[in-house]
Amino acid sequence: MTIQTISTQPFTDQKPGTSGLRKRVTVFQQPHYLENFVQSIFDTIDAPPGATLALGGDGRYYNRKAIQIILKMAAANGFGRVLVGQGGILSTPAASCVIRKYRTFGGIILSASHNPGGPDGDFGIKYNTANGGPAPEKITDAIFANSKKISEYKITDSIDIPLDILGTFELSGMQVEVIDAVGDYAELMASLFDFAAIRLLLNSGFRMKFDAMHAVTGPYAREIFINRLGAPADSLMNAVPLEDFGRGHPDPNLTYAHELVEILYGDNAPDFGAASDGDGDRNMILGDHFFVTPSDSLAVLAANARLAPGYAQGIAGIARSMPTSAAADRVAEELGIPCFETPTGWKFFGNLMDAGKVTLCGEESFGTGSDHVREKDGLWAVLFWLNILAIKRQSVEALLMRHWARFGRNVYSRHDYEGLPTEAANGVMQYLRANFNTLPGARFGRYTVDTCDDFSYTDPVDGSVSTAQGIRIMFKDGSRIVFRLSGTGTEGATLRIYLEAYEPDTSRHHLDAQVALAEMIEIALELSELKIRTGRDKPTVIT
Numbered sequence: 075m076t077i078q079t080i081s082t083q084p085f086t087d088q089k090p091g092t093s094g095l096r097k098r099v100t101v102f103q104q105p106h107y108l109e110n111f112v113q114s115i116f117d118t119i120d121a122p123p124g125a126t127l128a129l130g131g132d133g134r135y136y137n138r139k140a141i142q143i144i145l146k147m148a149a150a151n152g153f154g155r156v157l158v159g160q161g162g163i164l165s166t167p168a169a170s171c172v173i174r175k176y177r178t179f180g181g182i183i184l185s186a187s188h189n190p191g192g193p194d195g196d197f198g199i200k201y202n203t204a205n206g207g208p209a210p211e212k213i214t215d216a217i218f219a220n221s222k223k224i225s226e227y228k229i230t231d232s233i234d235i236p237l238d239i240l241g242t243f244e245l246s247g248m249q250v251e252v253i254d255a256v257g258d259y260a261e262l263m264a265s266l267f268d269f270a271a272i273r274l275l276l277n278s279g280f281r282m283k284f285d286a287m288h289a290v291t292g293p294y295a296r297e298i299f300i301n302r303l304g305a306p307a308d309s310l311m312n313a314v315p316l317e318d319f320g321r322g323h324p325d326p327n328l329t330y331a332h333e334l335v336e337i338l339y340g341d342n343a344p345d346f347g348a349a350s351d352g353d354g355d356r357n358m359i360l361g362d363h364f365f366v367t368p369s370d371s372l373a374v375l376a377a378n379a380r381l382a383p384g385y386a387q388g389i390a391g392i393a394r395s396m397p398t399s400a401a402a403d404r405v406a407e408e409l410g411i412p413c414f415e416t417p418t419g420w421k422f423f424g425n426l427m428d429a430g431k432v433t434l435c436g437e438e439s440f441g442t443g444s445d446h447v448r449e450k451d452g453l454w455a456v457l458f459w460l461n462i463l464a465i466k467r468q469s470v471e472a473l474l475m476r477h478w479a480r481f482g483r484n485v486y487s488r489h490d491y492e493g494l495p496t497e498a499a500n501g502v503m504q505y506l507r508a509n510f511n512t513l514p515g516a517r518f519g520r521y522t523v524d525t526c527d528d529f530s531y532t533d534p535v536d537g538s539v540s541t542a543q544g545i546r547i548m549f550k551d552g553s554r555i556v557f558r559l560s561g562t563g564t565e566g567a568t569l570r571i572y573l574e575a576y577e578p579d580t581s582r583h584h585l586d587a588q589v590a591l592a593e594m595i596e597i598a599l600e601l602s603e604l605k606i607r608t609g610r611d612k613p614t615v616i617t
């Protein structure tokens with residue numbers, strides 16, 4: 075073999091965001107762009123010679139090409155073995171599972187999650203550490219620092235590996251094991267949930283529809299729901315992964331998963347609907363004519379966790395991202411367990427899970443998961459729901475109504491303004507910050523501002539501090555508006571407005587969230603001067 079040392083120049087824009095480095099495919103296709111970032115990862119993590127790496131991606135356009143490049147760079151950088159999913163595929167939670175199960179040094183996941191794919195779509199790459207979770211900020215910061223001073227990278231001149239054939243191949247002295255991308259993950263799911271009970275449910279007239287959105291979960295869903303749980307074949311839709319996700323936007327929410335939503339809100343609707351995103355870590359849960367907000371989903375899973383064999387001993391604690399509603403806090407309080415509030419992004423949950431402080435975690439952005447891996451996990455959430463429904467034998471709506479009757483309802487919605495000019499979006503945030511002194515005590519209709527701040531977080535495990543994680547306007551009655559700029563977008567800026575109001579009155583629990591939050595929505599626009607500052611009068615996505 076020949077190891078080639080290639081001279082290169084730094085790119086200035088390789089700063090990882092909320093979840094790795096995400097850019098247009100065309101950016102990654104620039105000469106040396108991917109290689110620079112991969113070398114910056116290797117230079118940062120300093121793996122011992124002969125170390126094992128896990129590698130796989132969501133199968134989007136450029137995945138195969140990138141896998142071959144990374145394999146050659148891993149060989150040139152002294153790795154001894156790489157476990158790569160068949161076809162270069164591993165869903166994000168499956169990659170986390172593989173890293174943990176085979177105790178690899180770490181893993182590289184190729185994904186731009188729910189962002190569109192294809193030659194003119196997005197691509198992404200991130201590094202996960204030995205615990206199976208996204209690298210913490212001190213590592214991603216170091217990767218960025220290395221990317222700014224890189225002058226060369228190492229790669230071998232070997233031939234491509236046949237990624238579709240299971241087996242072990244040699245690449246310039248390094249072993250490449252092409253592994254079944256689905257098997258290990260399916261085993262893990264079977265160990266956590268009552269598959270016998272779910273099988274009975276699915277064979278007793280209960281109908282489900284799972285939408286893989288032409289993305290990575292198709293083969294996982296087929297193995298689990300059809301092969302192992304005996305669901306009829308028409309329980310799946312869009313289950314063949316496509317490199318461009320069928321030109322869709324593989325984000326499981328009411329806007330982008332509209333095909334599924336129409337079925338669940340149509341005539342003769344199934345009892346249960348669910349969808350997952352591009353890389354399989356997000357989930358949306360629907361009932362017959364009913365939408366479960368991700369914040370409520372976390373609370374329901376926590377309240378009923380003992381029904382699933384993997385959680386029958388109870389849960390140690392819950393963590394939720396700051397913008398996620400406080401529905402889970404109420405459950406934690408009743409269970410007498412701690413509830414942690416972290417910044418947005420799954421990487422903040424890793425330390426808490428590693429330290430055994432929390433079992434369940436969730437984000438309002440359709441992410442739920444537990445300490446079975448260190449990523450959020452779409453199919454895991456779907457199976458958890460099915461497990462609960464299989465035991466309770468209630469409709470999704472009835473389950474939620476009873477949950478709210480017991481805990482009260484945290485009415486919740488998120489309004490996204492996508493593709494804003496960066497300056498305008500920053501202007502909104504600055505304007506809000508500039509008003510921090512005058513806002514407390516200000517009255518808006520029936521709401522009075524109590525406090526406001528820019529959320530900062532001190533990790534209770536390692537003491538690291540993350541500042542400027544989103545502006546919180548808290549009202550005296552416990553309602554809340556949060557403003558935050560997205561860290562995953564690739565075009566302009568995305569401003570997210572998170573709205574939450576607590577409703578203890580059961581007679582109002584059936585209300586549509588947009589109706590119940592109408593006044594808060596107006597207040598958010600007024601407080602931020604959003605219309606004048608951005609020229610927009612309505613959000614692009616409401617979830």
Ligand code: G1P
Nearest residue numbers: 092093419420437439560561562
């Ligand atoms: C978004 C979500 C966040 C999630 C991340 C990765 O990040 O808001 O909860 O962890 O995607 O899936 P954002 O674009 O808001 O930075």
Ligand code: ZN
Nearest residue numbers: 187188353355
């Ligand atoms: Zn994702």
